[in-house]
Amino acid sequence: xxxxxxxxxxxxxxxxxxxxxxxxxxxxxxxxxxxxxxxxxxxxxxxxxxxxxxxxxxxxxxxxxxxxxxxxxxxxxxxxxxxxxxxxxxxxxxxxxxxxxxxxxxxxxxxxxxxxxxxxxxxxxxxxxxxxxxxxxxxxxxxxxxxxxxxxxxxxxxxxxxxxxxxxxxxxxxxxxxxxxxxxxxxxxxxxxxxxxxxxxxxxxxxxxxxxxxxxxxxxxxxxxxxxxxxxxxxxxxxxxxxxxxxxxxxxxxxxxxxxxxxxxxxxxxxx
Amino acid sequence: xxxxxxxxxxxxxxxxxxxxxxxxxxxxxxxxxxxxxxxxxxxxxxxxxxxxxxxxxxxxxxxxxxxxxxxxxxxxxxxxxxxxxxxxxxxxxxxxxxxxxxxxxxxxxxxxxxxxxxxxxxxxxxxxxxxxxxxxxxxxxxxxxxxxxxxxxxxxxxxxxxxxxxxxxxxxxxxxxxxxxxxxxxxxxxxxxxxxxxxxxxxxxxxxxxxxxxxxxxxxxxxxxxxxxxxxxxxxxxxxxxxxxxxxxxxxxxxxxxxxxxxxxxxxxxxx
Numbered sequence: 260x261x262x263x264x265x266x267x268x269x270x271x272x273x274x275x276x277x278x279x280x281x282x283x284x285x286x287x288x289x290x291x292x293x294x295x296x297x298x299x300x301x302x303x304x305x306x307x308x309x310x311x312x313x314x315x316x317x318x319x320x321x322x323x324x325x326x327x328x329x330x331x332x333x334x335x336x337x338x339x340x341x342x343x344x345x346x347x348x349x350x351x352x353x354x355x356x357x358x359x360x361x362x363x364x365x366x367x368x369x370x371x372x373x374x375x376x377x378x379x380x381x382x383x384x385x386x387x388x389x390x391x392x393x394x395x396x397x398x399x400x401x402x403x404x405x406x407x408x409x410x411x412x413x414x415x416x417x418x419x420x421x422x423x424x425x426x427x428x429x430x431x432x433x434x435x436x437x438x439x440x441x442x443x444x445x446x447x448x449x450x451x452x453x454x455x456x457x458x459x460x461x462x463x464x465x466x467x468x469x470x471x472x473x474x475x476x477x478x479x480x481x482x483x484x485x486x487x488x489x490x491x492x493x494x495x496x497x498x499x500x501x502x503x504x505x506x507x508x509x510x511x512x513x514x515x516x517x518x519x520x521x522x523x524x525x526x527x528x529x530x531x
Numbered sequence: 532x533x534x535x536x537x538x539x540x541x542x543x544x545x546x547x548x549x550x551x552x553x554x555x556x557x558x559x560x561x562x563x564x565x566x567x568x569x570x571x572x573x574x575x576x577x578x579x580x581x582x583x584x585x586x587x588x589x590x591x592x593x594x595x596x597x598x599x600x601x602x603x604x605x606x607x608x609x610x611x612x613x614x615x616x617x618x619x620x621x622x623x624x625x626x627x628x629x630x631x632x633x634x635x636x637x638x639x640x641x642x643x644x645x646x647x648x649x650x651x652x653x654x655x656x657x658x659x660x661x662x663x664x665x666x667x668x669x670x671x672x673x674x675x676x677x678x679x680x681x682x683x684x685x686x687x688x689x690x691x692x693x694x695x696x697x698x699x700x701x702x703x704x705x706x707x708x709x710x711x712x713x714x715x716x717x718x719x720x721x722x723x724x725x726x727x728x729x730x731x732x733x734x735x736x737x738x739x740x741x742x743x744x745x746x747x748x749x750x751x752x753x754x755x756x757x758x759x760x761x762x763x764x765x766x767x768x769x770x771x772x773x774x775x776x777x778x779x780x781x782x783x784x785x786x787x788x789x790x791x792x793x794x795x796x797x798x799x800x801x802x803x
Contacts, residue, residue, distance in 0.1 A: 297580045298570050303685075305776035308569045407695075410682035413575075423679075423695035504577035 261487040264289035264498075265478060266320035266328045266350075270301040270312075272511045273409075273448035273471075274331030275520065277356075278497065280475035281329075285482075287493040291323045295529070296511070297502035300409055301334040302378025302447065306342065309334055309380060313344040315529040319500070320350075326487055327352035329478055331471055333377045333446040337386035352481055356470035359477035360444050361390035367466045368442040371398045374435040377446030379404040387444060401438045405431045405450075412449045415514055419455045428453065432460050444468045452515060497522040502529055533759040536561035536770075537750060538592035538622070539601045542573040542584075544783045545681075545720035545743075546603030547792065549628075550769065552747035553601075557754075559765040563595045567801070568783070569774035572681055573606040574650025574719065578614065581606055581652060585616040587801040591772070592622075598759055599624035601750055603743055605649045605719040609658035624753055628742035631749035632716050633662035639738045640714040643670045646707040649718030651676040659716060673710045677703045677722075684721045687786055691727045700725065704732050716740045724787060769794040774801055 265281065267274055271294045278292055293316055295301075301309050313335045320328055328350050330336045335344065336355025345353055364373045364387075375387040382404040391400050407427045411417065416424045435443060443461060445451055448471040458467060482488045489495075497520070501508040505524045512520045537553065539546055543566045550564055565588055567573075573581050585607045592600055600622050602608045607616065608627025617625055636645045636659075647659040654676040663672050679699045683689065688696045707715060715733060717723055720743045730739060754760045761767075769792070773780040777796045784792045 297576060299575075303571075304569060305779050308775045406686050407682060407688075410679060414678050416679075423698045426695045426698075503580045507577050 260490055261326045262489045262493055263324045263326035264291045266291045266323065266325035267331050268293040268295070268316040268320060269332040269448055270295050270334070271299040272508065272515050275512065275516060276448050276451050276469065277329065277331040277471035277474050280472040281478060282495065284475055284479045285488070285495070287489050287491065287495050289489070289493070289496045291320060291325060291498045291500070293319055293500045294508060295502050296508055301332060302380050302409065303406065304380065306338050306380065309338045310342045310344055313338065314347065317345060317348050319527065319529055321348060325350060327478060327482065329474055330355035331448055331474060333448065333470055334380045337381040337384040340384065340386045340389060352485060352487065354474060354477055354481065356446070356474045357386045358390055359473040360446065360468050360470040361387055362394065363468045363473045364442045364444050365391060365394045365398065367468065368398065370439065370441045371395065372438060372440045373398055373400050374438070374440035374443040375400060375402045375446050376405050376431060376443065376450065378409070379406055381446050387446060399438065401434060401440055403431050403434055408453060409447065409449050412452045412515065413511070417452045417456070419459050424453065424456055428456050428460050432457065435461065440465065442466045442468060444470060446470055499524045500527045502527060532762055533598045534761045534765055535596045535598035536563045537599050537601060538563050538595065538597035539603050540565040540567070540588040540592060541604040541720055542567050542606070543571040544780065544787050547784065547788060548720050548723050548741065549601065549603040549743035549746050552744040553750060554767065554769070556747055556751045557760070557767070559761050559763065559767045561761070561768045563592060563597060563770045563772070565591055565772045566780060567774050568780055573604060574652050574681065575678065576652065578610050578652065581610045582614045582616055585611065586619065589617060589620050591799065591801055593620065597622060599750060599754065601746055602627035603720055603746060605742055606652045609653040609656040612656065612658045612661060624757060624759065626746060626749055626753065628746045629658045630662055631745040632718065632740050632742040633659055634666065635740050635745045636714045636716050637663060637666045637670065639740065640670065642711065642713045643667065644710055644712040645670055645672050646710070646712035646715040647672060647674045647718050648677050648703060648715065648722065650681070651678055653718050659718060671710065673706060673712055675703050675706055680725060681719065681721050684724045684787065685783070689724045689728070691731050696725065696728055700728050700732050704729065707733065712737065714738045714740060716742060718742055771796045772799045774799060
């Protein structure tokens with residue numbers, strides 16, 4: 260048993276889709292969340308810059324009493340497949356979104372054709388293909404960067420019938436339809452907000468995998484296996500930290516999550 | 532006469548629209564340009580964060596031999612109207628885009644109705660309205676934030692007949708047409724890339740003011756007035772610095788400027 264918190268980070272509020280799932284699965288766990296809103300987005304930046312930001316994010320979470328670190332950012336999760344972002348970390352339990360989402364996709368696919376959509380940095384890294392091929396070498400993996408999806412979500416253009424959102428979704432998903440994928444990994448924590456539209460374009464036969472939700476399920480399994488869940492009496496607390504202003508963070512939470520997060524938000528400064 | 536360089540900064544490559552104009556007007560001048568690509572964009576961040584980034588950008592330029600600092604970023608130029616971003620600076624000659632663009636708009640308007648489009652931070656600040664009203668108190672100023680314009684430009688969706696670009700432009704410019712502005716300030720250095728589309732929607736009777744180009748004209752006047760132009764023999768050199776990778780910077784330059792910038796690009800680190 261371990262009453263320390265689960266540390267979670269992302270470049271902004273997107274990773275709260277993972278926090279939501281964590282709280283559903285493990286309502287007693289304390290959670291410390293960091294959104295690096297002063298430097299958002301990560302997905303358009305270079306590997307070296309993402310690497311240095313991620314190390315600072317991890318160091319910040321380790322200033323708190325955390326038993327596990329979850330990288331709820333598709334971009335950092337991809338970069339860490341080839342760069343040692345955890346090299347200075349003392350936290351044993353850690354995971355990004357790539358491995359859990361890749362496993363879920365392999366379990367879901369029937370025709371062995373899996374699509375991956377994500378930021379430019381995520382798709383450039385080929386991270387999902389590497390993990391999927393370790394599990395199932397004969398799967399065809401089709402990747403597509405969707406750089407307009409994050410701005411669309413952040414500005415509230417997420418409705419199924421929103422004209423420009425449909426335009427970009429059709430453009431990005433055309434290859435997925437052509438390649439007849441039956442499983443599509445939403446490799447960025449912003450994308451579940453576009454699920455209805457993506458489903459509408461891909462059709463009912465295609466399974467969407469939310470990388471943030473899969474990470475939360477993986478966290479439950481890992482904590483349970485390591486006998487590190489909190490005591491059954493604990494009432495889970497959520498602490499939120501951001502690097503830009505608290506006001507901006509809560510505005511974005513409201514815009515994205517269409518509700519109040521009901522947790523204290525504090526501004527913090529990361530050391531370069 | 533002064534052979535020191537003109538220092539210019541922006542959050543990314545957008546400010547090169549100002550550099551282009553500087554080189555046309557004053558081909559002999561040396562220019563040092565900084566694009567803070569590791570933390571782009573600025574326009575969606577809070578005033579305090581923009582303030583601290585701007586102070587670092589200025590400090591970096593002052594490590595070089597500069598005689599003037601140009602803030603080729605609409606967001607920083609707006610924030611500096613109410614926050615002392617130059618408080619630690621020793622450079623006497625400096626200007627942002629707001630004052631030159633406001634003067635140009637006042638000179639251009641006939642019906643005394645001026646529109647301003649820019650980032651959320653620029654429009655929230657009301658910077659243009661303040662300056663315009665100091666020059667012409669009876670002008671009606673109509674502001675509109677256009678948060679989707681920067682991602683559209685950065686991803687190459689700038690053509691006049693590009694469907695989603697038209698959708699957003701129509702949405703953002705509706706109020707400008709309704710208010711019958713005859714002059715429209717492009718308050719963000721990315722926006723000139725959308726000029727053809729914006730002109731098409733606004734109609735021929737509306738004058739578009741490029742804030743970056745107006746800043747360059749203002750620099751020429753200021754240097755000339757202060758007898759600080761370079762010697763006529765000087766062959767202007769351009770040095771480019773960015774805070775994210777050089778490769779990403781030159782990729783973005785090519786995407787945005789549709790050509791090679793023909794200058795050395797170096798990565799630098801700003802101190803927090």
